Structure formats: structure tokens, C-alpha cells
Amino acid sequence: MRQNRQTRSDTHTPPPEPLTILSSPSPPDGAHKNPPTSMLLVPHLLPPGAPRLLSPRPRHYLHLPDPVPVAASAAPSTSSAAAGTCDSVLASLNSRRYDFSPLLDFISSPSASAQAPGGAGKESAPPTSLDPEELRLAETYRAVPAHVWHTLLKNLAASPETLPSAAALVPWLERHRLCFSSDLLYSILIHALGRHRRLHHALLLSSSSPAPSPLTLNALISASALNGRPGLALQLLTLLRRHGFLSDHPNYTLILQSLVRSPDPPDPNLLETLLFDLLSTSLEPDARLLSDFVAAFAHAGDPDRALSLLAAAQAQGLTPKSSAVVALLSALGAAGRVPEAEAVFLEFHSSGLRPRTRAYNALLKGYVKIGALKDAELIFEDMERCGVSPDEGTYSLLIDAYTNAGRWESARILIKEMEANEVQPNSYVFSRILASLRDKGDWQKSFAILREMRSNGVRPDRHFYNVMIDTFGKYNCLHHAMDVFDRMRLDGITPDEITWNTLIDAHCKAGRHDRAMELFKEMQQSGCIPCTTTYNIMINSLGEQEKWEELKEMFEKMKGQGLLPNVVTYTTLVDVYGKSGRFNEAIEFLEEMKASGMKPSPTMYHALVNAYAQRGLSEQAINAFRVMRADGIKPSVLVLNSLINAFGEDRRDNEAFSVLQFMKENDLKPDVVTYTTLMKALVRVEKFEKVPAVYEEMISSGCTPDKKARAMLRSALRYMKQAHTWLFLEELTVNIAPFKKLWKDVFQYDRDACFKRKADGGTERSKFV
Numbered sequence: 001m002r003q004n005r006q007t008r009s010d011t012h013t014p015p016p017e018p019l020t021i022l023s024s025p026s027p028p029d030g031a032h033k034n035p036p037t038s039m040l041l042v043p044h045l046l047p048p049g050a051p052r053l054l055s056p057r058p059r060h061y062l063h064l065p066d067p068v069p070v071a072a073s074a075a076p077s078t079s080s081a082a083a084g085t086c087d088s089v090l091a092s093l094n095s096r097r098y099d100f101s102p103l104l105d106f107i108s109s110p111s112a113s114a115q116a117p118g119g120a121g122k123e124s125a126p127p128t129s130l131d132p133e134e135l136r137l138a139e140t141y142r143a144v145p146a147h148v149w150h151t152l153l154k155n156l157a158a159s160p161e162t163l164p165s166a167a168a169l170v171p172w173l174e175r176h177r178l179c180f181s182s183d184l185l186y187s188i189l190i191h192a193l194g195r196h197r198r199l200h201h202a203l204l205l206s207s208s209s210p211a212p213s214p215l216t217l218n219a220l221i222s223a224s225a226l227n228g229r230p231g232l233a234l235q236l237l238t239l240l241r242r243h244g245f246l247s248d249h250p251n252y253t254l255i256l257q258s259l260v261r262s263p264d265p266p267d268p269n270l271l272e273t274l275l276f277d278l279l280s281t282s283l284e285p286d287a288r289l290l291s292d293f294v295a296a297f298a299h300a301g302d303p304d305r306a307l308s309l310l311a312a313a314q315a316q317g318l319t320p321k322s323s324a325v326v327a328l329l330s331a332l333g334a335a336g337r338v339p340e341a342e343a344v345f346l347e348f349h350s351s352g353l354r355p356r357t358r359a360y361n362a363l364l365k366g367y368v369k370i371g372a373l374k375d376a377e378l379i380f381e382d383m384e385r386c387g388v389s390p391d392e393g394t395y396s397l398l399i400d401a402y403t404n405a406g407r408w409e410s411a412r413i414l415i416k417e418m419e420a421n422e423v424q425p426n427s428y429v430f431s432r433i434l435a436s437l438r439d440k441g442d443w444q445k446s447f448a449i450l451r452e453m454r455s456n457g458v459r460p461d462r463h464f465y466n467v468m469i470d471t472f473g474k475y476n477c478l479h480h481a482m483d484v485f486d487r488m489r490l491d492g493i494t495p496d497e498i499t500w501n502t503l504i505d506a507h508c509k510a511g512r513h514d515r516a517m518e519l520f521k522e523m524q525q526s527g528c529i530p531c532t533t534t535y536n537i538m539i540n541s542l543g544e545q546e547k548w549e550e551l552k553e554m555f556e557k558m559k560g561q562g563l564l565p566n567v568v569t570y571t572t573l574v575d576v577y578g579k580s581g582r583f584n585e586a587i588e589f590l591e592e593m594k595a596s597g598m599k600p601s602p603t604m605y606h607a608l609v610n611a612y613a614q615r616g617l618s619e620q621a622i623n624a625f626r627v628m629r630a631d632g633i634k635p636s637v638l639v640l641n642s643l644i645n646a647f648g649e650d651r652r653d654n655e656a657f658s659v660l661q662f663m664k665e666n667d668l669k670p671d672v673v674t675y676t677t678l679m680k681a682l683v684r685v686e687k688f689e690k691v692p693a694v695y696e697e698m699i700s701s702g703c704t705p706d707k708k709a710r711a712m713l714r715s716a717l718r719y720m721k722q723a724h725t726w727l728f729l730e731e732l733t734v735n736i737a738p739f740k741k742l743w744k745d746v747f748q749y750d751r752d753a754c755f756k757r758k759a760d761g762g763t764e765r766s767k768f769v
Contacts, residue, residue, distance in 0.1 A: 098144055100152060106137055107168040138176040149179040150188065157192030166192065187215035194223025214245035221247065225254035230262060231564040234270075237277070246281055249289050256292040263497045263531040266300040267566045269598040287313065291324035298324070298331035306331060307340075326358045333366025338375075341366045357383070361393045368401045376401045392423060396432040403436040415456070427453070427461040434464070438471040446471055460491070466498050473506025481506055497531045504534065508541040516541055532563050536572055543576025551576075567593075571604040578611025583620070586611065602628070602636040609639055613646035618655070621646035637663070641673050648681030656681045672703045679712040683719070691716035 156166035170189055173179045186205065193202035202223045206216050217240045224233035233255045240247055255274065259266040275293060278285060285293070290313040297306040306328050313320050325348055332341035345363050349355055360383050367376040380398055383390055395418050402411040411433065418425050430453040437445050446468055453460065460468075465488040472481040485503060488495065500523040507516040520538055523530060530538075535558040542551040555573070558565065570593040577586040586608060593600060605628040612621035625643055628635065640659055647656040656678060663670050675698035679691045695713045698705060705713075 098141070098148065102137060103141065103169075103172075104165055106134065107172050108165060138178065141178060144178065146179050149173060150184065153185060153188050154192075157189060160196055163192060163196065183213040183215040187213075187219040190216060190219035190223055194219070194226045197227055199223050199227040199229065212239065212243055214240065217243075217245060218247060218251055221251045222254055225251070225258040228258055228262065229562045230255055230258040232562045233258065234274070234564070241277065246283065249283065249286065252278055252289055253292050256296045260296055260299050264533050264566065266296055267564070267598065268297065268300045268302040268305065269567070270564065271296050271300060271302075272305075273597045287318035287320060290318060291321035294320060294324040295327040298327035301331065301335075303328060303331040303335060303337065303340075307344075310344075322353060322356070322359070325353075326362050329359060329362035330365060333362055333364075333369055336366065336369050338363075338366040338370055338372070355386075355388065357388055357391050357394065360388060361391075361397060364394065364397045368397050368404070371401075371404060373401045373405050390421075390423070392418075392426050392428055395423065395425075396429045399429060400432050400436055403433055404440075425456055425458055427458055427464040430458065430460075431464040431467045434467050434471060438467070438474065443471045443475050443477070460488075460493075462488070462493050462496060462499070465493060466496075466502060469499065469506075470502045473502055473509075476506075476510055478506060478510060478512070495526070495528065497528060497534065500528055501531075501533050501537060505537050508537060508544075513541050513545055529561070530558075532558070532566055532569065535563065536566075536568050539569065540572045540576060543572070543580070546580055548582075565593075565596075567598060567601050567604070570598070571601065571607055574604055575607035575611070578608050579614065581611075581615060583611070600628075600631060600633065602633055602639055605633065606636065606639045606642055609646065610642040613642050613649055616646070616649035618646040618650035618652055635666075635668070637668055637671055637674065640668065641671075641677055644674065644677045644681065648677060648684055651685050653681045653685050653687065670698075670701065670703070672698065672706050672709055675701075675703060676706075676709045676712055679709070679716065683712065683716055686719075688716040688719045 153166055153169060156162045156169065166189060170182075170185045173185065174182050179185060190202045190205060193199070193205065202220060206212075206220055217236055221233045221236045221240070224230070224236060233251075237247055237251070237255070252274065256271075259271070271293070278289075290309060294306045294309050294313070297303070297309065310320060310324070310328060325344065329341050329344060332338070332344065341363055345355065345359065348359075360379060364376055364379050367373075367379060376398060380390065380394065383394070395414060399411045399414055402408070402414065415425050415429070418429075430449055434446060434449050437443065437449065450460070450468070453464075465484060468484050469481045469488075472478070472484065481503060485495070485499070488499070500519065504516045504519050504523075507513070507519065516538070520530070520534070523534070535554060538554055539551055539558075542548075542554060555565075555569075558569075570589055573589040574586045577583070577589070590600060590604065590608070593604075605624060608624045609621045612618070612624060621643055625635070625639065628639065640663055644656045644659045647653070647659065660670060660674065660678060663674070675694055679694050682688070682690050682694065691713060695705070695709065698709065
């Protein structure tokens with residue numbers, strides 16, 4: 001094999017495409033011609049001053065507590081624990097024929113670290129000579145079979161204390177060609193680094209590989225998903241397919257679980273792309289993978305797609321996981337589609353699956369959503385009859401229903417019933433009461449809820465504080481929101497992404513963009529990593545301030561962090577650029593979104609059409625509308641209202657009314673905004689006499705006029721009254737000669753009388769005054 005490698009180097013064959021995930025300095029010239037024999041030590045990839053990746057250490061330095069880098073040395077006080085861990089690893093090996101203690105002692109010694117490729121004083125060249133003692137040691141292990149080496153490596157990589165020994169073992173085996181294939185060794189090590197939340201080290205380890213392999217790429221996908229980096233995992237999946245390799249079921253499952261666990265809901269278009277990628281291969285999705293897709297689409301707010309996948313799984317005779325059914329029930333309930341949720345619940349109940357508390361809670365959530373208090377109480381009684389114990393979530397949802405109905409005493413009785421049933425009221429129960437008050441506008445009762453909560457011996461948790469901050473933020477009580485934030489930290493509760501996002505968004509909506517930027521920086525300094533929602537808020541803030549360079553930097557920083565822009569991101573970009581009249585940039589981001597595989601939403605086209613409408617560019621607005629229909633998106637009432645506004649601003653009232661006719665022909669019900677915008681268009685072209693007819697049609701169609709609609713009608717009537725008055729005066733003075741002379745005499749006499757009053761000191765008054 002050494003000869004084959006030398007032959008490839010002599011013929012100067014171009015090296016395969018390297019796997020580069022991290023943005024790092026370019027390797028020195030000639031580094032690809034003589035690739036290092038170890039994928040482990042890659043000094044040219046490390047930034048200046050950074051610790052070496054996984055350099056071997058003596059055994060008494062093996063204890064490496066998080067979050068210290070893998071290569072960092074631990075305190076000497078942990079030496080006995082590390083040595084004991086190594087001994088337990090050796091004792092756990094299935095084979096008792098080999099003693100690996102001398103090997104572990106050697107690879108943990110400083111001399112072995114100095115002789116390793118990429119050691120001190122060496123860049124990336126292979127060693128020119130080896131220690132005779134090392135050669136003799138290698139010869140003693142020449143007969144060890146590959147599966148024993150794999151077992152040893154897995155045992156060493158299973159614990160953070162022995163992970164540096166595992167890292168030192170891999171290049172030693174590769175250097176002496178004792179175990180093949182090296183790809184399997186590196187994939188085991190990458191998997192271990194991913195499990196120990198050391199993704200950066202795994203990426204550095206893989207980036208030195210001269211050519212990607214399916215084992216290392218699959219291991220990297222798994223590590224990225226486990227570390228909450230679904231965007232990076234999807235990029236690696238694309239790279240895997242580009243090289244003609246196939247992924248496996250566990251990687252798709254890990255990516256889906258990572259998307260579901262992320263603070264932002266998954267993008268349905270991204271899930272469709274992932275599903276299409278799976279179906280385009282020869283892999284057949286099993287019950288577990290289909291269940292993961294059902295749960296992911298349910299969390300993404302697309303219950304229709306989740307239902308279709310559930311039906312496909314049943315058609316194949318596969319039984320979905322109960323967690324997927326619960327996620328689907330929750331999505332249907334949140335959308336207010338209770339009859340469908342009931343049908344799914346009863347179907348799986350009749351198929352032999354016994355509903356648990358979570359399933360009942362998901363159905364109960366739907367009843368609370370639509371305000372069906374009686375049905376919610378029946379579900380609660382059915383749980384008790386079937387022997388299913390209600391939990392805190394069940395009581396919280398029922399308390400929600402009572403609070404929404406204004407039955408405060410019933411909610412208090414239910415809290416006492418919780419205590420009687422040995423279910424302690426927790427912070428979540430009171431947070432639901434607070435959220436209900438927030439939605440009804442009774443935010444002043446927040447402090448009363450907090451006092452009652454503490455009187456029951458319940459301490460506020462992070463979720464309660466987040467709801468309280470959101471309550472004050474929605475009603476522009478920023479000083480109260482910041483007081484709650486400070487109190488939260490004094491109680492020893494660390495703010496999470498939701499806390500920071502709520503505060504930043506509240507300050508942006510109040511126009512305090514500078515303070516929002518300060519909070520964004522404080523968020524990062526505190527160690528909380530911004531999520532996609534955070535960047536969406538900041539992009540919108542910078543767009544409102546028209547700080548375009550900073551906006552682009554923020555967008556690139558978001559992508560550099562490994563976060564995938566979602567539909568909300570691109571919709572925000574199109575909206576802020578469109579409102580400022582920078583339509584070229586808005587169209588560019590729309591095309592970039594399509595190129596990335598995401599389908600534009602009606603909201604995005606509404607933002608674009610509305611931007612054109614504000615400038616009176618009706619032709620551009622109708623072109624955007626045609627593009628939307630060409631993309632297969634059904635027009636919404638919002639988009640059509642913006643189109644009517646575009647025609648109205650451009651004084652094209654006939655085209656505006658043709659949009660109304662289009663809505664009627666396509667079973668789209670016009671709302672009060674539709675008719676108000678039409679009246680505004682008529683006022684603009686001074687066709688005031690037609691406004692009352694539009695107002696009457698609005699009432700007859702079942703729309704309740706709002707303040708703006710009534711104001712538009714009053715404006716039209718006032719203009720009509722003024723027009724009729726001036727028309728009467730004009731006819732009076734022009735067509736009737738005696739009256740014309742009379743008005744002239746009146747005005748002339750009154751003017752002369754005014755001058756006379758001034759001359760007489762104001763003693764005489766005009767007869768006509």
C-alpha cells in the first residue's frame with residue numbers, strides 16, 4: 001500500500017475533493033500532494049493560539065471535564081480516577097489474550113506525542129524515523145485482529161476521561177498499519193466526539209481527510225444533528241449525495257429530531273426536500289422513520305402533510321409511534337380542527353392503542369382552542385373513567401378553558417382539586433392563567449397572579465417569567481418587562497432564547513432599536529446562542545432603520561453560524577427591501593429562496609405586492625401577482641386587498657373592481673378591508689357618489705364596518721355635500737340674473753359698511769350682518 005501511495009504522488013494525479021466544512025486558512029502548498037498519514041493532528045487548520053486537537057497525554061492527565069477542550073490538560077488530582085477508568089476499559093474487553101496496558105502507557109507519554117505526525121517542530125510531513133522501542137511495541141500487537149482494535153477504540157471513546165487515549169490510538173494504528181480500514185476508525189472517533197458535544201473537534205478531525213468517505217460523512221451528519229446543528233447536517237447530507245454515497249435511516253431520524261428540538265419550528269418546505277431526498281434513494285422508510293416525519297410535519301404546523309404520511313404508513317401495514325400520533329393530535333387541536341383530531345383519536349383508540357395522558361391533553365387542547373368548555377369537561381371525566389391520571393398539563397388546559405370563559409372561581413376550585421389529588425400546582429399552571437389574561441388584555445392582573453402563585457408555595461420558573469415578560473412587552477410596558485428580567489436572574493434562572501427574543505422584539509416594536517441591539521450583544525456575551533428567530537427580529541429591525549450594510553452582515557453571520565434561513569427570514573427581507581423601494585434586492589432574495597428549495601408563501605407575495613402598492617406601481621404589483629399564480633400559490637384575501645390598493649393608488653378604479661369580481665368568482669370572501677380599500681380608490685378618483693353603494697354592499701355581505709370604513713363613508717358624503725352646495729350657488733348666480741345682481745349688491749354694501757364702521761369707530765352695523 002506504501003508503494004501505491006508513492007506511485008500516486010509521483011504521477012501528480014490531482015487529489016480528490018477535500019472535505020472542508022469549517023472556514024479555515026488554506027493549507028500550505030504541496031500539502032495535498034503528500035497527505036499526512038494521520039487525520040488527527042492538522043496544525044494548519046488550527047487558528048493561532050488554539051490548543052492542539054487531540055494530542056496524546058500521559059495517563060495521569062486523562063481526566064478532561066467539560067467544557068475544557070479535548071487536548072487541554074486536567075488537574076493532577078484526577079489522575080487516579082483517569083487511571084481507574086483506563087483499567088476498567090481494559091477489563092471490559094471481550095478478549096483476554098492481549099494486554100494493552102503498555103500500549104496505552106506509550107501513546108500517553110510525551111515522547112509519543114513528539115513523534116506523532118504534526119508534532120512539535122513539524123508541519124504536516126510524515127515522520128522520517130521511528131523509535132525502535134515503538135517498533136518493537138507495534139510488532140507485539142501485529143496479530144491483534146481488527147475487531148479487537150475496534151472494541152478497544154469504542155471503549156476508550158465512550159468516556160470523556162479516556163477520549164484522548166482513543167484519539168492517540170487512531171493515528172498510531174494508522175502509522176503502523178495495524179488495523180484497516182482507517183475510515184471506520186475515524187468514524188468511531190467522530191461519533192464519540194459528537195456524543196460528547198465536541199462537534200468542532202470532529203469537524204477539524206474530518207477536514208484533514210484527503211477524500212470524504214461514506215463512513216466519515218455519516219458520522220459527521222450524526223454528530224451535527226446530535227449537537228443541534230441541523231443546517232450543517234443537511235449540508236453534509238447534500239455533500240454525501242454529491243459524492244454518490246447513500247445515507248442511512250438513523251441519520252434521517254437524527255436530523256428530524258434535531259429540527260424538532262430547535263427553538264424555531266421546522267420549515268415544511270425543508271422537510272419536503274428531506275423526504276424527497278429519502279424517497280429518491282433505494283432506502284425504504286420504516287415505521288420509525290415515517291413516524292418521525294409525521295411528528296416533524298406536525299411540529300412544523302402542516303397537519304395536512306402529517307395526515308397524508310400517516311395514511312401512507314397505515315396503507316403499508318406499519319404502526320406509527322404513539323408520539324407521532326400525539327404530535328398530530330396537538331397540531332390539529334392547535335389549528336382548531338377538532339373533528340379531525342377526534343377522528344384520529346377514536347381510530348387509534350379502536351385499533352387497540354390505549355390513549356395515554358399526552359393523547360388526552362392533545363385533544364383537550366383543541367377543545368380549549370375553540371372554546372368548547374363542555375366538551376373539555378367531558379374529556380376530563382372520560383380520563384377519570386378510563387383510569388388515565390390527569391397531570392399538570394391536563395389541569396392547566398382546563399384552567400385555561402375556565403379562565404377564557406371568565407369562570408375564575410371554577411379555576412380556583414380546580415387548583416384546590418389538584419392539591420387534593422396529590423398533583424401539586426406548578427408554575428406552568430399559573431403561566432397558563434397569565435397567558436389567558438394577556439390575550440384578553442387584562443395584563444394589570446399579572447402581579448396578582450404572581451402573588452397568588454407565591455401564596456401557594458410555587459416558585460416561578462423560566463416559562464412563567466417568559467410569559468410575564470411577553471405580557472408586558474405586548475402592551476409596551478418595557479420598564480416592567482426589564483424589572484421581571486432582572487428579577488428572573490436574581491432568582492438564579494438563566495434566560496434562554498425565548499427570553500432574549502421576547503425582550504429584543506418588544507424593544508424593536510417600541511422603536512427602541514439601539515436598546516434592542518444592545519440586548520442582542522448581551523445575549524451573545526451571556527453564552528446564549530441566537531437562533532433563527534433572533535436573527536429574523538434583528539434583520540427586521542435593521543431594515544426598518546434602513547441600515548442595509550449591517551443587515552447584510554447580520555444575514556451572513558446567521559448563515560455562518562450554521563443556521564438555515566427559513567420562510568420568515570426571506571419574507572422579512574422582501575418586506576423591508578420592498579417597503580424602502582429597493583425592489584431589485586427584494587426580487588434577488590425571492591429568487592435565492594426558490595433556488596434553496598423553499599416554496600414562497602402567500603405572505604411573502606403579499607409583502608411584495610403591498611410594497612409595490614405603497615408606491616403606486618400597479619403594473620409591477622400585477623406582475624408579482626402573476627408570478628405567484630405561476631408558482632402554484634392560491635391567492636389569499638390579503639394579497640388581493642394589496643392589489644386593489646395598488647390599482648387605487650394608481651387611480652385605476654375599474655381594475656380595482658375587477659379584483660373584487662375575481663374574488664367572488666373564486667369563492668374568496670371579501671372582508672371589511674376589501675370594501676374600505678375600494679371606497680378609498682373611488683374617493684381618490686372623486687367618484688364620491690359610488691361610495692355609498694359599496695358601503696351598502698359591504699353590510700349586505702355580512703361584513704361589519706369598522707372605524708376606517710365609516711370614516712371613508714363620511715368623507716365621501718362630506719365631499720358630496722360640498723359639491724352639491726357649490727353647484728347650487730353656481731346655478732343660482734349664473735342662471736338667474738336678478739339673484740346675481742342681488743348677491744353683488746349685498747357683498748358691495750357689506751364691504752362699504754365695514755369701511756364706514758371703521759371710520760365711525762364701529763358705531764354703525766351692517767344691515768346684512
